[in-house]
Amino acid sequence: MAPNDALMSRDDALMSRDDAQALIERIRKFSRAEAVEVQIFGGNTTNVRFADNQMSTAGSVSDFQVGVQSYFGAKHAVVTTNEVSDDALKAAVEKSEKLARLAPDDPESMPQLPPQQYQPVEAYFPSVASMSADERAKIALTALAPCRAANDLTAAGYLENRAYFSAFGTSAGLFAYHRATSSNYTLTVRTKDGTGSGWAGAEHNDARQVDYEGVSRRAIEKARASRNPVAIEPGRYTVIMEPQAVGDLCQLIAFYADARSTDEGRSPFVKQGGGTKLGEKILDARINIYADPFDPMVRAQPYDGDGLPLGRQEFIKDGVLKTLYYSRFWARKKGVQPTGAPTSFIMSGTNASIDDLIASTTRGILVTRLWYLREVDPRTILYTGLTRDGTFLIENGKIARAVKNFRFNDSPLFMLNNVEALGRPERLAGTEAGGAVVVPAVKARDFNFTSLSDAV
């Protein structure tokens, strides 16, 4: 299709590197600003959703978006559109320039980055991009068929396949491109008597690496095991958090690891009296948290939103706070190198299985996942939330019985100071957040459950 054609076909929502570069160049030629940045992303998403043992919705979405940021000195503004005709792109560029000229000066505006070197990440797999509607329906049947046959179970699940790209270019000559696929499958199975619920999920860039039947099997087993939970007193317990629960809580740390807010005194990493806790041991010595877009389990975008190349970044090394995030502006102000905003979150672990962690526990609580996490106190990353879809009492190295869900009020910083053992890292399927997150199961003492929930 010629570049001046008004619309791209459905398949063109997923652009090749060359086409993305050509489009950015086309937009740059329309620009009359002192500098311009162009960001493009798009792709195709397909999904199947089912619940109450019935298909509910299923869909396919193709979309594409262009963002143009124009600069005049310290003034700048962004305009986005999902049209790619010359007229529409010119209009977006002109509007961005008009808004930028009208905007007050931004004293933190930074000059454009020159071209950067990026090591590509192979994250695109045809197994996801080409999966048909028939195949997606068959994956739904891996849960629906056994639950219908069982008579005492109901399944609610969701499969989403994404094939997408992003590209970034500037009038200083920088160009970055990344494309990826992901297949994400999550399933909740509930018992019809209303007393049991189990959840399982899996995600990978390559659909061939997702064990859809295995997810269905695990959720069913967990639902059955979680029937007829008993109430036990809230309080401080040794917990074994499965990886999804660990990820739910611990990836919050990354959102707070910002140098600027810490320097300004409004972060959990502030040192009393001023300064930061950089270089201090703040967690158990077994904790290592880092980002690495090249890790084969995450395969994340190798550059951030400013186009800064990303490599391995260590936030926590042997329990010591090693890095805070420095934006380009704050790094210049502080005379340090900008870090780039990470696109992945990885916590290292061991080879221990969940069963190993259970076997080593005299009394504790096994948590499948957490839900509705919300900040209670930003001074400590204190969050509240609840356990969900499989909470069990462990006694003498074995699961003794299902227990009612708890509300907790605790911080990942507190939990990772109370570590007793780590398990095997897994990629999360994601619930409220998720994405390119790989974490292990964690066994920790004194986790603070503050009340009981009647919810199943």
Place this chain on the structure above:
Amino acid sequence: MTSRRDFLKTGGVAAGALALSGALRSADAAIPRVRHVATAPEMDAVVKELLMEALNAAKLAGAGYADARIGRYLQNFVVTREQQIINVVDTDSIGIGVRALVDGTWGFAASRDLTKAGVAAAAKEAVAIAKANRVARDRMITLAPAPTVPNASWKNAYEIDPWTIPVEEKADLLIKANAAGMKAPNVKYVFSAFFFRKQERNYANTDGSVIAQTIVQSAIQQQFTAVSPDFSDFQNRGNTMPPVGRGWEWVLQQNLVQNGSKWGEEASQKLKAKPVEVGRYDLVLHPSHLWLTIHESIAHPTELDRAMGYEANYAGTSFVSPPNDMLGKFKYGPEFMNIQGDRSHPGALATVGYDDEGVAPDEFLIIKNGKVNDYQTTREQAAWLDWWYKAQGREARSHGCSYADNWSSVQFQRMPNVSLLPGEKEQSFEDLIAATDKGIAIVGDGSFSIDQQRYNAQFGGQLAYEIKGGKIVGLLKDVAYQIRTPDFWNAMDMIGGRKSYEVWGSFFDGKGQPGQVNAVSHGSVPARFRNVNVINTGRKA
């Protein structure tokens, strides 16, 4: 065909001004309800042609029923901190979403390709997906009947289109408000932003409905942060005002600069507040706080899809289930408790002229005299409650709760405006405080969390005042309360009257897979709750 540019030119023109005026928070504007159906631009001929093309393609491909939506979604942000503009952003997205029902199974496809060939391709794909899913179908989906609306147009209650206001004017107002807030002691940081959204929604279905709507919504987000000189503490004051389904005229009514001083001062005062002692207190909750408790513990659990298990894999189910054990039986709260659902409240966020199935909304009591009386429904769901509606002497009819947050999203059940109606006695927030011996009054919404069946919840607030002997004696910090939903609402013993009614809300209410965001308002009066468990959330790192 006419180009997309022509459509944009037509569709982008702001509609004529409306006569309605007055702040949303004014009691007189909020009650009594007036159905607001105003003149809006008729549907663009090209858009109508494309919608018909999509519906024809769906029918030819085998759909028993189909609907199509062509929408243009505009957003405008102006983002500041302290005396700086962080960014100015304008976004624009346009496309079509087609939903097809084939042999009782749904399929959906969305595309930004607004040519005849493009919309037909999307329609055919929606049908193909529905056909592929028949293999996994368990029950046939049927729709409750709805009146056909062959040529309707509607716009919501905005007077001044925010897109007509220059960016300098928006930025100048925020910067001045920030400066006012930073005059308070120890207030070092202020974040503030305008967020405006305009939706041009065009809808048609194979029943014969054709509807064009324009909706404008506005929000101001602010956070004032005070840091103690020794870096031992910092406190935030945010969520200062409700988002609304109105335009720039609403911004002008907020006295941002004058109120900036007040909110900054409140952030500063929080540094000196006394940590709360854990225990049981009588809580007097202001509408600026209680709206969120209503949202989480009443509005979400009475979504019928959630009650029936359709959200089980994401947001969860509901304790208000099954319907035949609940309707007319379950005592949610005291007899004076009435909770109304509607999508017709002028200036509220969930307000529409017609929902995304072409249904004109009604007003309905979800809780009537303290008991569960109804659920929020779409056409698919209304049929599930046929037995209850017949027992009430009425026909099964959707309450108009079908909604999609974008052209690229499939419509599904989203909550209407859900509100706690005033009591008969005219009493205020201050009157409730004066009647309380040992308690805490909470203003503004803070941290919130609730379980997946909506039993156990925890809420913080923006400002917590200690009440002793009917008087406020000081400010508390680290306050949160934990509830079990039915116990909490049954512990409500006083509510405010008509004049104390305010409407607050959220721009960003998430639900569904793939996730969608809904804007919703909740009207409320102040209310008192006896003997509620209060915890202290402060702890040193």
